[in-house]
Amino acid sequence: MSGISSGVDIHPAWLPSEAFGVLGSKRTLVVGSGVLVETVRDEVRGASSSYGGRLLDGDDDGSGHDGDHGADVVLGTGAAFGDDARAAAGPEAKAALDEAMAVAGSAGDREPLGREGFVVARRAGVTVVVGGDGPGLLYGMFHLLRFPELLTGPGRPAERHEPAHDLRMLDHWDNVAVHPVMGQVERGYAGGSIFYDDGEVRADLSRGEQYARLLAATGINRVAINNVNVHAREARLLTEDLGEVARIAEVFRPWSIRVHLSVNFASPIVLGGLETSDPLDEKVQAWWADAAARVYRAVPDFGGFVVKADSEGQPGPFAYGRDHADGANLLARALAPHGGVVHWRAFVYNHRQDWRDRSTDRARAAYDHFAPLDGRFEDNVIVQVKHGPMDFQVREPVSPVLAAMPRTRLAVELQVTQEYTGQQKHVCYLGPYWSEILRFRPWGAGALGSAGIAVSDLARGGLAAVSNVGDDRFWTGHPLAQANLYAFGRLAWEPELDPSAVLDEWIGLTFPGADDAVRASVHEVMDGSWRTYENYTAPMGVGFMVRPGHHYGPDVDGYEYTAWGTYHFADRDGVGVDRTRATGTGFTGQYPAPWRDIYESLAQCPDELLLFFHHVPYGHVLHSGTTVIQHIYDTHFAGFEEVERMAERWETLKGRIPDDVFARVAERLDEQLGSAREWRDRLCTYFYRKSGVPDACGRTIY
Amino acid sequence: MSGISSGVDIHPAWLPSEAFGVLGSKRTLVVGSGVLVETVRDEVRGASSSYGGRLLDGDDDGSGHDGDHGADVVLGTGAAFGDDARAAAGPEAKAALDEAMAVAGSAGDREPLGREGFVVARRAGVTVVVGGDGPGLLYGMFHLLRFPELLTGPGRPAERHEPAHDLRMLDHWDNVAVHPVMGQVERGYAGGSIFYDDGEVRADLSRGEQYARLLAATGINRVAINNVNVHAREARLLTEDLGEVARIAEVFRPWSIRVHLSVNFASPIVLGGLETSDPLDEKVQAWWADAAARVYRAVPDFGGFVVKADSEGQPGPFAYGRDHADGANLLARALAPHGGVVHWRAFVYNHRQDWRDRSTDRARAAYDHFAPLDGRFEDNVIVQVKHGPMDFQVREPVSPVLAAMPRTRLAVELQVTQEYTGQQKHVCYLGPYWSEILRFRPWGAGALGSAGIAVSDLARGGLAAVSNVGDDRFWTGHPLAQANLYAFGRLAWEPELDPSAVLDEWIGLTFPGADDAVRASVHEVMDGSWRTYENYTAPMGVGFMVRPGHHYGPDVDGYEYTAWGTYHFADRDGVGVDRTRATGTGFTGQYPAPWRDIYESLAQCPDELLLFFHHVPYGHVLHSGTTVIQHIYDTHFAGFEEVERMAERWETLKGRIPDDVFARVAERLDEQLGSAREWRDRLCTYFYRKSGVPDACGRTIY
Structure with missing residues (x-):
């Protein structure tokens, strides 16, 4: 894949054309009406035109059913599956459709499928998505992009998907x-x-x-x-600029976003x-x-x-x-x-x-x-x-x-x-x-x-x-x-x-056609990166230690003597914020049991939050068995080394993913490496100068 | 003086109208020609019109000599004192003039008076200023404002004034x-x-x-x-905007400024x-x-x-x-x-x-x-x-x-x-x-x-x-x-x-008519203020400890881990920069004797520069007899208290100086007091947390 680039001015993120490749190669029937169903129809039409499939239209006179060859994929809102739609879908669709409709309905304690929910089923080589309404259908269609095996593999029992909240x-x-x-x-x-x-x-x-x-x-x-x-x-968006707000709302409406x-x-x-x-x-x-009435006149579905x-x-x-x-x-x-x-x-x-x-x-x-x-x-x-x-x-x-x-x-x-x-x-x-x-x-x-x-x-x-x-x-x-x-x-x-x-999921969509090794490398670079970032920045939940104002890069005392309430209280003996009820600010008392007691207890408090809840001597021994000061040294050296490995791993992707993505990430990894080194050295030096405790591993501290 | 204000939009600084009161009450002869002599003439004319004196003009036919009453003040360039000018000055001016001209001339090793120099003499109730040329005359006139006793007191031998450099x-x-x-x-x-x-x-x-x-x-x-x-x-000032530079030069030229x-x-x-x-x-x-030739075509006296x-x-x-x-x-x-x-x-x-x-x-x-x-x-x-x-x-x-x-x-x-x-x-x-x-x-x-x-x-x-x-x-x-x-x-x-x-001098000019007590108070507020500022900010020459970027307010480690080369190297044991030849950066070796040895020596280095030249333990005893850490505490508490006294002293001036000046300074003293408190507490806390040494006086450190 050397020399390839994303090929457009704007990177397609997780919706590159290739993400629609499988769906676009199918004969797809879309049934239902309304702005969101039209959105789905447009997406299928566009995908089909690129990948050799066909959009079948359930609203016409059944012509979707092309002789003995019905739809491969049937997408519709639950209410739209009348006889005509079923006919248009073809007989092969019946099993999946019946199963999906059953799972979409109420049963026992189960409520009927909400507007945003969808059911997907695959039987007899036909995949059916039933949306609770337009939103659910839209989400169901995108679900097929994430899991293209739903369009090609063996039969699958109906799965019901609903959001945890609105x-x-x-x-x-x-x-x-x-x-x-x-x-x-x-x-x-x-x-x-x-x-x-x-x-x-x-x-x-x-x-x-x-x-x-x-x-x-x-x-x-x-x-x-x-x-x-x-x-x-910005305040004027609420009044004289409501027309502009309405323009923005129009852009979001076809995507079920208020x-x-x-x-x-x-x-x-x-x-x-x-x-x-x-x-x-x-x-x-x-x-x-x-004011509210005016907004709703301009934007009826305003959130x-x-x-x-x-x-x-x-x-x-x-x-x-x-x-x-x-x-x-x-x-x-x-x-x-x-x-x-x-x-x-x-x-x-x-x-x-x-x-x-x-x-x-x-x-x-x-x-x-x-x-x-x-x-x-x-x-x-x-x-x-x-x-x-x-x-x-x-x-x-x-x-x-x-x-x-x-x-x-x-x-x-x-x-x-x-x-x-x-x-x-x-x-x-x-x-x-x-x-x-x-x-x-x-x-x-x-x-x-x-x-x-x-x-x-x-x-x-x-x-x-x-x-x-x-x-x-x-x-x-x-x-x-x-x-x-x-x-x-x-x-x-x-x-x-x-x-x-x-x-x-994201890697699969964003790097279409990448082989397993490439996907594994991207995964490896990213999956542990939050803990890596934690390793080389503020330790054990103490927070901040960043440059004031812009908040990038290390400055251990940057907020220590400010009005912002964000302190670490490091002195020559120890570090951390005493938020216990016994001797500190009492913040632990805001939690119900058991956390009010776990966080209160120096013996039980998780290592990663220790300095958020307790002020401890540098020699305090963590659950991990090491001391606080040695933990600071160890995690900071480890964090930097992890970034080195990330950068090395990324280097192996050269020519195997689009050049523009490769280059932008490589450039930022350079910055990250330099920044992680600053974090490591400043934090270690700061705490060494304060504690006087040498690194047990004898690494260079300045 | 309650209720008075400077009375103009722009504060007159050290040239309020009243500064010209004595000169403006005199009969003043100005002799010589050229743009700077004209400036002097204009100043005298303006002063005279306000304070009842008179500008006599040596270039006219002797009418300056009004019967038997000659000039009180004679201002002229050395070359302009021909017979006509001497006649215009009147017989009473002769003694002072002769003496001034003699002192302006060469004698032994002494060069003749330079263009910017002036001689002032007072004899027989007449004050004479002889300028080496126009610039000297201008400076001589302003000298009379600073020392109005030169216009009113007893006779004074001629004083020769020349700048130390050009x-x-x-x-x-x-x-x-x-x-x-x-x-x-x-x-x-x-x-x-x-x-x-x-x-x-x-x-x-x-x-x-x-x-x-x-x-x-x-x-x-x-x-x-x-x-x-x-x-x-700004680069374009040198080329297309030369006309604008020439306009600015025109503004400065009548004041002998290039x-x-x-x-x-x-x-x-x-x-x-x-x-x-x-x-x-x-x-x-x-x-x-x-480029240079073009500049000089536009501005012939360009610097x-x-x-x-x-x-x-x-x-x-x-x-x-x-x-x-x-x-x-x-x-x-x-x-x-x-x-x-x-x-x-x-x-x-x-x-x-x-x-x-x-x-x-x-x-x-x-x-x-x-x-x-x-x-x-x-x-x-x-x-x-x-x-x-x-x-x-x-x-x-x-x-x-x-x-x-x-x-x-x-x-x-x-x-x-x-x-x-x-x-x-x-x-x-x-x-x-x-x-x-x-x-x-x-x-x-x-x-x-x-x-x-x-x-x-x-x-x-x-x-x-x-x-x-x-x-x-x-x-x-x-x-x-x-x-x-x-x-x-x-x-x-x-x-x-x-x-x-x-x-x-500045107080006298800026607060005309203020009584001795007022002048003493202003003096008291200001004279030690640099050492006060030093007391509550970075100690003993170590420098910086300011907020990065804007450089206002304390941030002890603000520049400690940056690329700017401005460090204090404080750790739990001591503070300061080792710039000795023996163990440090060798900077002391850039000085000739005796300073290369004085600064090198911990025993001889002046206290106020100790941390610029040496990294010392907190317990190091200064020439003053106190330790470094106690010195930090003491000076910071003292500095804050000095600001408190400055503010109290200033408060006594209410109604005794112009209200606008009083108010602006009072407002800034409030800010200074708050800032000095921040400096005191952050510095003391920082060094206490690092050193662990308590204040010998038991004052509150956070």
Whole structure:
């Protein structure tokens, strides 16, 4: 494959033409109607024209049934399978269709298939996908791309697929106007915004269209299109620029994705000219009701609002002596008549903390602010909680808020954009981390049969994540960072998926035609990359140690004496944050049993979170048998060596994958190698200078 | 004085109308001709019209002599005192005039008065100023403002004043186009540029005119009008924008100030379209010769070029395998026919150093690059050397380059803009620091009768400094930072001046009518402020410990693991940089005796420079009798308390000085107090956590 390139200006990510090769070679009948069925029809038509198959149309007079040769593939919404459609499908389709329809129906405790669900079955050489409605059909079609053996192999019993929850959302931190510090996309590492350019919505939204299609193929169904830090220019999306929002919504609609807006809590003042944005003020309530009505006139399937309030300088209800329930309910009541929801972020803390004050613990803040409000929120409020108590660090415990608000709809917020995990200059496949988070059992392994927070808490809420795309030709800067976007969508749909298997799905789609050895090499480079990144960066859950502001590269004390509440407290004797109830900030008490006791106990606390929960001497012996200081040395040397091996492995792919992908990744691996070396040497030197303990292995520390 | 304000939009700095009160009340004869004599005449005319005096004109037919009542003050150039002028001055002026003329003449070893010199004498109630030529007369007139007793007191023998050297220069780091990171003025803390606005030379240069007058009153005679980092927009000042440069030169000409340009060494490529800027290439030489000729056609009294080459990313001769003598001489030969000079900066070092590499020492760089070139430079090259080997830190030893190049004209570069000394948010009167630097005796106290570098080295060279003004209404952001600009001009003229007396001059001019108590309070707030700043920031000459990039506020490890060569090497046992010949980088060997031995010796090295030259244990006992660690604690607590006292003292001035000045300073003292507290607590905490040594006084360390 030497000399090949992706051959287009924009990299196709996980939907290259070849991904449709098997489906496109078949005779495919699509039945049903509506915009999403038309989307499916268009996809099949395009694929067929490239790969020699044929689109059969169940809406015409049965001509799809070509003599004694019926459809190879039948795609339809459940309601569309009347006699005509069955006739068009041909007799060979009957077995699979009957089986699929049965599995789509209700039985015993089982509800009938929801709109987004689908059933796929294969019998007698015919594959049938039945969608609960248009969305399910769309997802079912993409499912066939991931698993082409469903189109070619032996018969398969009907499988029923339904998303774990309804809110599978990506948040864009895109600014309309370029922010003087944060740029066009806040924490964006992949060029400019695909939606905005220098103060305006782009006239050409074709990148947005391609993006919507990519997202639909992973199961994403909601997108918030502007930054949660809503500046003056962005605020106007809610009013005078609604026509532009409607244009963006049009782009997403054929892919079953609803558009949300981040709004400024002070909008009644900023946009409406009122003197207050007090949630209990009737004029404020009326202003929001009008605003919501206007939005729905422009965008009938509008999703709702996202709000960052009383956080890092954003306005909020505190200014009026109100709480976050008052604030969220204000917007929720305005949206409720139209079916919209409010994503209200729980990321509220004191970002002007005095570093001298050891009693304040930023990790406590979300729980302290929100747990007391459980039960106070309207039903269309989703409290959106960052997965950890701090801020998207490479390792944090799961936020205790997720177990503390049983009467509140909660969404877990992840960060696909790699703000603290290498900024798409480093390979860092986050699937395994997210999977750990989603499988975390707040009440312990045996409690309530829970299979993790995903099942226990998200069913009424959902998952949201900050997107990592921009107008970069590879979408994500680092081509391998596409896998994070893909994996987020897949895990949002089915949180129990094996992230390693999801990685293989992505590799299969993204590198069509690659042989097993190539796929294995890509897998090898990526699968352990999150733990590798953890190895050479901040140790054992202590977090940060990054350059202030841009958050790239090591600076052990970068945040140590700042107002941000992110400290490690390293001194000549030890390191870590005492968050115990016994002697520390008491944060461990925010967890239910057994975690409140496991984390409290120096003997039981997992090694990888030790410094998040405890301040320990450098000589403290870990469960692993080594000391804290030796662990720091060992993991940092190991992390760097792992990157060396990644780079060597990648080098073997030269000429075996598209040159442009090879070269971009190789260039970034160079940067990663240099950066990992800086991390290793600065961290080791810092702790050696402080502790005075030499490396047991005698390696060079500066 | 409650309720008064400066009463104008732009603060008059040290030339308020009242400063002319005594002179303006006199009958003043001005004799001579030329643009500078006209400037003097205009000043006297303006002062007289405000304060009831009269301008007498020596060029007319003697009408200046009003009956039996001659002039009170006679101002003229030496050559202008013919019979008519003497008649116009009146008989009472004769004694002073004869004495002044005698002192202006040659006698024994004494040369006749130079163009910039002046003699002032007072006899028989008449004060006479004789200028060597127009510049001297101008400086003599301003001298009368500083010392109004010369106009009113008893007779005074003639005093002869001449500048210590000819090059008394301010460098502006003003960008024409706003730089995306550095802004309109690089390291500017007083608003925008008075010359440029957003990519163009200002149409209205009236601030420039006022500035020129202020500078003339201090003795400054050269101004480089653009940043030494010459970006694309600024490079064009040398070619298509020469007309604009000429406009600026017109503003400075009536004040005896010559304009210089910073140029880009790659100009032949960037502006000339050549393929090289190799100094030995004939086309390059011809390009520069043409460029210089064009400049002098537009600006006949143009001063010359300032060059930062092969430094921090700027282009230079190294690219062609040439050295700095080749580079500087290229430009010098182009300027020589026109009387111009090149200021070639010695600020050359490796700014991509690996922090792991302890053998490279940035402090060595200027000497290592330039000392071997001594004798190679054309006579119109001035090698411009930063006063210390690093970069304008609050405490550095004097650069050894100043003693290493006897066959080279050298200028010492100071920094009036307070990049590392509080950024015009902190009171930090730098006169005492500069005075120490200028009085430093490179060959020791008794050697060669030297009175310091000022006399020994600068006579053929000069002094340059980075200006601290902007379009702020107080010129310098912090009103008290005006004193630094004033003091630089005065010390450039006469390096042996007592900086405390210079401060009093400035206070007298700037706060006219203030009583002794007010003047004493202002003096008290300012005079020790540099040592106060040193107390609460980086200790004992170790430098930096500032936030990277903007350089404001504490960050002990901010530069510790970077490429900039600015380290402190603190570990759990000690701190400081070993620059000895015995065990360190050998930097001490760049000094002649006795300093090479004093700095080398732990026993002899002055406390205030200990950590610049030595890495010592925290328990090392200083000459002061305390340990290094206790010294760090003590000075940081003391420094903060000194700021508290400054603020209290300032508060007593409320209503006794103009409100606007009071308020601006009070606001900045608040900031200084908060910042000093941060410095104290972060430094103390950092060193306590590292050393584990408690404060002997038991004060709170976090």
